[in-house]
Amino acid sequence: MPPRARPPHAQVHVRGDGTFSIDFYLERDDRFAASFAHGHATMVEALRQKLPTANERPLPFRFSRCAGCGFLVFTSRDPGERVACALCGASFTTAPLDGEELAALAAGAHEAIGRRVVSCRGQVLHLLVQASAEALHEPLGHVCAGFGFAPAAADDPAVRELLDGAVAHGALDGAARWSAWRLEVADDNPAYAGAPPPHVIRLTEWLRHVDPRVRTASG
Numbered sequence: 001m002p003p004r005a006r007p008p009h010a011q012v013h014v015r016g017d018g019t020f021s022i023d024f025y026l027e028r029d030d031r032f033a034a035s036f037a038h039g040h041a042t043m044v045e046a047l048r049q050k051l052p053t054a055n056e057r058p059l060p061f062r063f064s065r066c067a068g069c070g071f072l073v074f075t076s077r078d079p080g081e082r083v084a085c086a087l088c089g090a091s092f093t094t095a096p097l098d099g100e101e102l103a104a105l106a107a108g109a110h111e112a113i114g115r116r117v118v119s120c121r122g123q124v125l126h127l128l129v130q131a132s133a134e135a136l137h138e139p140l141g142h143v144c145a146g147f148g149f150a151p152a153a154a155d156d157p158a159v160r161e162l163l164d165g166a167v168a169h170g171a172l173d174g175a176a177r178w179s180a181w182r183l184e185v186a187d188d189n190p191a192y193a194g195a196p197p198p199h200v201i202r203l204t205e206w207l208r209h210v211d212p213r214v215r216t217a218s219g
Protein backbone atom coordinates (compact mmCIF):
# COMPACT_ATOMS: atom_id res chain seq x y z
CA MET A 1 0.00 0.00 0.00
CA PRO A 2 1.40 3.46 -0.86
CA PRO A 3 1.71 6.00 1.95
CA ARG A 4 -1.35 8.22 2.13
CA ALA A 5 -0.76 10.94 4.70
CA ARG A 6 2.07 12.46 6.68
CA PRO A 7 2.00 13.79 10.25
CA PRO A 8 0.40 15.98 11.41
CA HIS A 9 -2.76 14.24 10.34
CA ALA A 10 -6.09 13.41 11.95
CA GLN A 11 -8.91 11.14 11.00
CA VAL A 12 -12.43 10.98 12.38
CA HIS A 13 -14.31 7.74 12.85
CA VAL A 14 -18.10 8.28 13.04
CA ARG A 15 -20.11 5.47 14.58
CA GLY A 16 -23.61 4.26 13.75
CA ASP A 17 -24.96 5.89 16.91
CA GLY A 18 -23.75 9.35 15.82
CA THR A 19 -20.75 9.52 18.17
CA PHE A 20 -17.23 9.92 16.87
CA SER A 21 -13.66 9.09 17.84
CA ILE A 22 -10.52 10.70 16.41
CA ASP A 23 -7.14 9.21 15.46
CA PHE A 24 -4.22 11.67 15.62
CA TYR A 25 -0.96 11.11 13.81
CA LEU A 26 1.42 13.61 15.44
CA GLU A 27 5.17 13.74 15.94
CA ARG A 28 5.97 13.21 19.62
CA ASP A 29 8.05 16.36 20.03
CA ASP A 30 7.75 19.37 22.32
CA ARG A 31 4.88 20.72 20.22
CA PHE A 32 2.80 17.60 20.72
CA ALA A 33 0.25 19.05 23.18
CA ALA A 34 -0.20 22.29 21.21
CA SER A 35 -0.50 20.46 17.92
CA PHE A 36 -3.04 18.04 19.45
CA ALA A 37 -5.11 20.89 20.91
CA HIS A 38 -5.15 22.72 17.56
CA GLY A 39 -6.03 19.55 15.64
CA HIS A 40 -8.69 18.55 18.14
CA ALA A 41 -10.43 21.93 18.03
CA THR A 42 -10.27 21.94 14.21
CA MET A 43 -11.68 18.42 13.86
CA VAL A 44 -14.47 18.94 16.39
CA GLU A 45 -15.50 22.19 14.71
CA ALA A 46 -15.44 20.58 11.25
CA LEU A 47 -17.64 17.76 12.52
CA ARG A 48 -20.04 20.24 14.11
CA GLN A 49 -20.47 21.93 10.72
CA LYS A 50 -20.87 18.69 8.81
CA LEU A 51 -22.82 16.59 11.31
CA PRO A 52 -24.43 18.93 13.86
CA THR A 53 -25.96 16.04 15.81
CA ALA A 54 -22.68 14.12 16.20
CA ASN A 55 -21.03 14.04 19.61
CA GLU A 56 -17.48 13.21 20.54
CA ARG A 57 -17.40 9.93 22.46
CA PRO A 58 -16.02 11.00 25.86
CA LEU A 59 -13.12 8.56 26.08
CA PRO A 60 -9.54 9.68 26.73
CA PHE A 61 -6.92 9.46 23.99
CA ARG A 62 -4.24 6.76 24.26
CA PHE A 63 -1.31 5.67 22.14
CA SER A 64 -1.48 2.55 19.96
CA ARG A 65 1.27 1.34 17.65
CA CYS A 66 0.57 0.72 13.96
CA ALA A 67 1.67 -2.82 13.18
CA GLY A 68 2.70 -1.72 9.68
CA CYS A 69 4.87 1.38 10.10
CA GLY A 70 5.31 1.46 13.89
CA PHE A 71 3.87 4.97 14.25
CA LEU A 72 2.23 5.69 17.61
CA VAL A 73 -1.32 6.80 16.86
CA PHE A 74 -3.02 8.90 19.56
CA THR A 75 -6.61 7.74 19.45
CA SER A 76 -9.82 7.88 21.48
CA ARG A 77 -11.01 4.57 20.09
CA ASP A 78 -11.61 1.53 22.26
CA PRO A 79 -8.86 -1.02 22.83
CA GLY A 80 -9.26 -3.81 20.29
CA GLU A 81 -10.70 -1.71 17.43
CA ARG A 82 -9.41 -2.22 13.89
CA VAL A 83 -7.85 0.88 12.38
CA ALA A 84 -6.57 1.43 8.84
CA CYS A 85 -3.35 3.41 9.33
CA ALA A 86 -3.56 6.71 7.47
CA LEU A 87 0.22 6.75 6.99
CA CYS A 88 0.99 3.29 5.62
CA GLY A 89 -2.42 1.78 4.88
CA ALA A 90 -1.85 -1.26 7.12
CA SER A 91 -4.67 -2.45 9.32
CA PHE A 92 -3.93 -2.76 13.02
CA THR A 93 -5.75 -3.35 16.30
CA THR A 94 -5.63 -0.64 18.95
CA ALA A 95 -3.80 -1.78 22.08
CA PRO A 96 -3.11 1.15 24.44
CA LEU A 97 0.55 1.49 25.42
CA ASP A 98 1.67 2.37 28.91
CA GLY A 99 4.87 3.94 30.13
CA GLU A 100 5.82 7.13 31.90
CA GLU A 101 6.89 9.06 28.82
CA LEU A 102 3.69 8.33 26.90
CA ALA A 103 1.55 8.94 29.98
CA ALA A 104 3.17 12.35 30.43
CA LEU A 105 2.60 13.24 26.77
CA ALA A 106 -1.03 12.13 27.01
CA ALA A 107 -1.58 14.09 30.24
CA GLY A 108 -0.13 17.25 28.67
CA ALA A 109 -2.31 16.81 25.60
CA HIS A 110 -5.49 16.39 27.63
CA GLU A 111 -4.57 19.36 29.76
CA ALA A 112 -4.22 21.42 26.57
CA ILE A 113 -7.88 20.72 25.73
CA GLY A 114 -9.00 21.37 29.30
CA ARG A 115 -9.66 17.77 30.27
CA ARG A 116 -8.37 15.79 33.21
CA VAL A 117 -7.96 12.03 33.02
CA VAL A 118 -8.54 9.84 36.05
CA SER A 119 -8.21 6.11 36.67
CA CYS A 120 -11.42 4.19 37.34
CA ARG A 121 -9.69 1.45 39.32
CA GLY A 122 -11.54 0.67 42.54
CA GLN A 123 -14.62 2.70 41.59
CA VAL A 124 -17.96 1.03 42.23
CA LEU A 125 -20.31 1.77 39.35
CA HIS A 126 -24.08 1.42 39.47
CA LEU A 127 -26.36 1.31 36.48
CA LEU A 128 -30.15 1.25 36.40
CA VAL A 129 -31.78 -0.10 33.26
CA GLN A 130 -35.37 0.24 32.11
CA ALA A 131 -36.43 -1.56 28.95
CA SER A 132 -38.92 0.06 26.59
CA ALA A 133 -40.82 -3.26 26.38
CA GLU A 134 -41.18 -6.14 28.84
CA ALA A 135 -39.73 -8.62 26.32
CA LEU A 136 -36.47 -6.66 26.24
CA HIS A 137 -35.91 -6.74 30.00
CA GLU A 138 -34.09 -10.09 29.93
CA PRO A 139 -31.93 -9.49 26.81
CA LEU A 140 -30.75 -6.20 28.35
CA GLY A 141 -29.81 -8.09 31.51
CA HIS A 142 -27.71 -10.48 29.44
CA VAL A 143 -25.84 -7.52 27.95
CA CYS A 144 -25.11 -6.10 31.44
CA ALA A 145 -23.86 -9.47 32.65
CA GLY A 146 -21.75 -9.82 29.50
CA PHE A 147 -20.01 -6.56 30.39
CA GLY A 148 -19.12 -7.92 33.83
CA PHE A 149 -21.88 -6.14 35.76
CA ALA A 150 -23.62 -8.11 38.52
CA PRO A 151 -27.18 -7.60 39.74
CA ALA A 152 -27.37 -5.05 42.56
CA ALA A 153 -29.85 -5.28 45.41
CA ALA A 154 -32.91 -3.08 44.89
CA ASP A 155 -32.63 -1.82 48.47
CA ASP A 156 -28.92 -0.95 48.20
CA PRO A 157 -28.69 2.69 49.39
CA ALA A 158 -26.61 3.64 46.32
CA VAL A 159 -29.30 2.14 44.07
CA ARG A 160 -32.11 3.92 45.92
CA GLU A 161 -30.31 7.24 45.70
CA LEU A 162 -29.63 6.79 41.98
CA LEU A 163 -33.24 5.76 41.38
CA ASP A 164 -34.69 8.71 43.27
CA GLY A 165 -32.48 11.13 41.34
CA ALA A 166 -33.24 9.51 37.98
CA VAL A 167 -37.00 9.53 38.57
CA ALA A 168 -36.89 13.14 39.78
CA HIS A 169 -35.05 14.17 36.59
CA GLY A 170 -37.29 12.12 34.34
CA ALA A 171 -34.47 9.79 33.24
CA LEU A 172 -36.42 6.78 34.52
CA ASP A 173 -40.12 6.07 34.93
CA GLY A 174 -40.72 5.45 38.64
CA ALA A 175 -43.76 3.30 37.95
CA ALA A 176 -42.16 0.94 35.41
CA ARG A 177 -39.93 -2.11 35.97
CA TRP A 178 -36.20 -1.51 36.24
CA SER A 179 -33.10 -3.54 37.04
CA ALA A 180 -30.00 -2.50 38.96
CA TRP A 181 -26.41 -3.49 38.19
CA ARG A 182 -23.04 -2.88 39.81
CA LEU A 183 -19.39 -3.25 38.85
CA GLU A 184 -16.28 -2.70 40.89
CA VAL A 185 -13.64 -1.62 38.39
CA ALA A 186 -10.56 -3.81 38.65
CA ASP A 187 -8.49 -2.31 35.84
CA ASP A 188 -6.88 1.04 35.15
CA ASN A 189 -9.28 2.14 32.45
CA PRO A 190 -8.87 5.92 32.18
CA ALA A 191 -11.88 8.22 32.08
CA TYR A 192 -12.44 11.96 31.87
CA ALA A 193 -13.06 13.47 35.28
CA GLY A 194 -16.76 14.27 35.47
CA ALA A 195 -17.75 12.02 32.52
CA PRO A 196 -19.17 8.50 32.74
CA PRO A 197 -16.45 5.82 32.91
CA PRO A 198 -15.69 3.86 29.72
CA HIS A 199 -17.39 0.75 31.16
CA VAL A 200 -20.69 2.60 31.40
CA ILE A 201 -20.29 4.32 28.02
CA ARG A 202 -19.65 1.04 26.18
CA LEU A 203 -22.37 -0.86 28.03
CA THR A 204 -24.94 1.87 27.41
CA GLU A 205 -24.08 1.84 23.70
CA TRP A 206 -24.71 -1.92 23.56
CA LEU A 207 -27.95 -1.60 25.48
CA ARG A 208 -29.13 0.89 22.84
CA HIS A 209 -28.26 -1.62 20.11
CA VAL A 210 -30.64 -4.07 21.75
CA ASP A 211 -33.29 -1.51 22.74
CA PRO A 212 -32.95 1.89 21.05
CA ARG A 213 -35.44 3.36 23.53
CA VAL A 214 -33.83 1.93 26.67
CA ARG A 215 -33.63 4.31 29.65
CA THR A 216 -30.59 4.23 31.91
CA ALA A 217 -29.12 6.04 34.89
CA SER A 218 -25.59 5.61 36.13
CA GLY A 219 -23.64 6.69 39.15
Ligand SMILES: [Zn+2]
Nearest residue numbers: 066069085088
Ligand atom coordinates in the same frame (compact mmCIF):
# COMPACT_ATOMS: atom_id res chain seq x y z
ZN1 LIG B 1 1.08 2.62 9.72
